[in-house]
Amino acid sequence: xxxxxxxxxxxxxxxxxxxxxxxxxxxxxxxxxxxxxxxxxxxxxxxxxxxxxxxxxxxxxxxxxxxxxxxxxxxxxxxxxxxxxxxxxxxxxxxxxxxxxxxxxxxxxxxxxxxxxxxxxxxxxxxxxxxxxxxxxxxxxxxxxxxxxxxxxxxxxxxxxxxxxxxxxxxxxxxxxxxxxxxxxxxxxxxxxxxxxxxxxxxxxxxxxxxxxxxxxxxxxxxxxxxxxxxxxxxxxxxxxxxxxxxxxxxxxxxxxxxxxxxxxxxxxxxxxxxxxxxxxxxxxxxxxxxxxxxxxxxxxxxxxxxxxxxxxxxxxxxxxxxxxxxxxxxxxxxxxxxxxxxx
Numbered sequence: 013x014x015x016x017x018x019x020x021x022x023x024x025x026x027x028x029x030x031x032x033x034x035x036x037x038x039x040x041x042x043x044x045x046x047x048x049x050x051x052x053x054x055x056x057x058x059x060x061x062x063x064x065x066x067x068x069x070x071x072x073x074x075x076x077x078x079x080x081x082x083x084x085x086x087x088x089x090x091x092x093x094x095x096x097x098x099x100x101x102x103x104x105x106x107x108x109x110x111x112x113x114x115x116x117x118x119x120x121x122x123x124x125x126x127x128x129x130x131x132x133x134x135x136x137x138x139x140x141x142x143x144x145x146x147x148x149x150x151x152x153x154x155x156x157x158x159x160x161x162x163x164x165x166x167x168x169x170x171x172x173x174x175x176x177x178x179x180x181x182x183x184x185x186x187x188x189x190x191x192x193x194x195x196x197x198x199x200x201x202x203x204x205x206x207x208x209x210x211x212x213x214x215x216x217x218x219x220x221x222x223x224x225x226x227x228x229x230x231x232x233x234x235x236x237x238x239x240x241x242x243x244x245x246x247x248x249x250x251x252x253x254x255x256x257x258x259x260x261x262x263x264x265x266x267x268x269x270x271x272x273x274x275x276x277x278x279x280x281x282x283x284x285x286x287x288x289x290x291x292x293x294x295x296x297x298x299x300x301x302x303x304x305x306x307x308x309x310x311x312x313x314x315x316x317x318x319x320x321x322x323x324x325x326x327x328x329x330x331x332x333x334x335x336x337x338x339x340x341x342x343x344x345x346x347x348x349x350x351x352x353x354x355x356x
Contacts, residue, residue: 014102014126014127015102015128015129015130015345016102016122016129016130016131017103017104017105017131017341018104018105018107018118018119018130018132018151019092019093019096019106020106020107020108020109020115020132020134020151021085021089021107021135021295021296022108022136022147022298023036023039023085023108023109023111024085024086024111024299025074025083026111026112027078028074028078030071032071033071033074034063034067036110036111037058037062037070038063039110039111041054041058041062042055045141045142045145045149046146048202048206070299073299073303073304074299074303076307077303077306077307084296084297084298084302085296085298085299088296088298088329089108089135090106092295092328092329092337093105094329095329096337096338099334099335099341099342100338100341103122103125105121109143109147115147115150115154116154119151119154119159120156128159129159129160130151130160131161131162131164131341131344132151132161132162132164133164134147134148135295135296136293136295137167137235137292137293138166138232138235138239138293139166139232139235140207140232141207142199144166148163162348164341164344166235168235168236168238169235169242170340172336172340173336174239174243174246175246175332176327176330176336177243177290177292178247179332180325180333181243181247181290184288184324185247185288189286189287189288189322190283190286191253191254191255191284191286191288192249192255192288192289192290193257193275193287193289194240194243194255194292195257195272195289195290195291195309196256196257196258196259196291197259197260197291197293197294198260198261198267198271198272199233199267199268200265200267200268201267201268202265202266204233204268207227207230207231207232208231209230210225210226213225213227214227214233214234220234221233221234221237222237236258236293237256239292243292255270255275256270257270257272257274257275259271259272259273259291259305259309260300260304272309273309276309276312276321277312277313279313280317280318285319286319286320287313287318287320288324289305289309289321289322289323289324291305291324294326295326295327295328296326296327296328297325297326298326301323301325301326302323305323309321309323310323
């Protein structure tokens with residue numbers, strides 16, 4: 013049976029023009045895994061309160077980071093795809109949950125190349141319904157009938173990921189620095205509580221993320237803090253020299269705190285003038301890293317009295333990271349082959 017690898021990322025508009033950004037936002041926000049309310053209410057919110065106002069602002073943000081060749085997220089994802097493909101004699105492709113290249117078209121192309129056993133690698137280290145679940149569901153729904161799929165698990169605590177990420181951060185800790193901020197994409201609090209299979213653990217106590225629970229298997233907040241702890245231990249950074257925050261909130265409902273923009277305003281008043289920021293929820297650079305942190309976040313920090321903000325690039329197609337990801341794929345194929353042999 014011919015094998016193939018599919019890397020899936022969240023997505024990007026086709027251009028930074030307002031019309032393309034509006035189309036992208038509509039597809040993204042109408043996903044029930046993103047805006048988890050009934051369809052009629054979701055349509056009302058998106059059409060009446062978001063799409064009339066947000067696309068021009070988002071288009072300007074995209075324009076500030078757009079490369080001559082296109083979207084940074086797509087370019088970096090394509091570079092990662094090419095690097096991974098160089099390690100295998102089998103088809104390897106990248107698709108976007110929203111936008112292009114679409115999951116449906118990419119699956120059909122892989123099928124035409126003879127792929128019947130697919131390894132799906134969602135490029136999200138931590139689990140969240142609005143990233144992993146929606147991507148996995150879309151692949152399973154659109155999968156050709158004669159193609160099987162195996163899904164790679166979240167890798168928020170895998171040693172290879174922690175090693176690659178720590179090495180990339182360490183490169184930016186060689187000069188004087190005061191503090192490391194680990195900024196993760198935010199989620200509405202209700203996404204966390206609704207994903208709690210116990211119904212009584214997540215966000216029910218201050219130490220819920222450090223208290224063992226079955227809920228941690230699917231808890232984005234716990235997995236973010238666990239990634240941070242492992243990174244700090246690997247880098248030998250004491251607790252007082254790093255912190256965790258959550259960015260990119262939308263709307264008025266409570267999201268995971270502390271909010272990154274609030275933290276950036278407060279840190280200079282605590283004597284932190286030289287800040288290093290990394291974004292461990294993202295594998296490749298995108299709007300949230302390059303514009304939200306690299307441009308607006310830097311402006312916020314400097315306006316509050318900071319003197320320097322250093323943004324650590326995402327892993328993108330970093331050589332160590334590519335080798336790690338390729339190794340995981342080989343391991344997964346080997347495990348699948350061993351199980352097939354055992355059944356035979």
